[in-house]
Amino acid sequence: MAPELVADVPGRALAIYAHPDDADVSCGGTLARWAASGCEVHLVVCAKGDKGSSEPGADVPALVEARAAEVAAAALELGVARVHRLGVDDGELENDHKLRCELVRLIRDVRPDAVVCPDPTAVFFGEHYYNHRDHRIVGWAVLDSVSPAAASPLYFPTSGPAWTVGVVYLSASLDANVVVDITSVIDRKAAAILCHRSQLGESGEWLGVAMRERAEQAGRLGGVSFAEAFRRVRLGQ
């Protein structure tokens, strides 16, 4: 069945991703579109991005600092209201009690109508890529934190009053069932991705072209020029 083109704009949204550039690539258009329509968008970046370099002697503290500044610049491009950084080392994320406790606290603080995160069930993409461990772990940790944990007062009882998230959008899914039209904000998505200069090297232009191609592909599913595709889960409906 063709994915449904959805125009719903949540009042508050919480996007939770592993690395500093993940959200911009995965759902930057949707976040920008929602923000432009009055949604209060929060972004959680779980890992520091401290391994985002292929240089053996890289200055890691400088890299972490640069990547935090890149996130702030990209968030400004997209209209993100607030960025929350958890500061875990790349590759060291675990879907454990500590991470779920932090995510539950954030969900209960922000009280989002919609949560956006990676689809942890998407592992193999074609013949040349499988999904990063950190992406898979964050995806499962977010799902476990949204429901049942954040919604039940008996989980993490000292982390704020229970909050029920209405809908979860899973990006980079192999089972997308909705698309969001990002035609009006495609340039802002591109600008946000280009903020991550430490990750681009010579590939900035190539990345912009690849991003537009992928957005065009998703757009064809919904009959629009550019889109982002998600697996949408409407909880409790």
Ligand SMILES: [Zn+2]
């Ligand atoms: Zn990543």
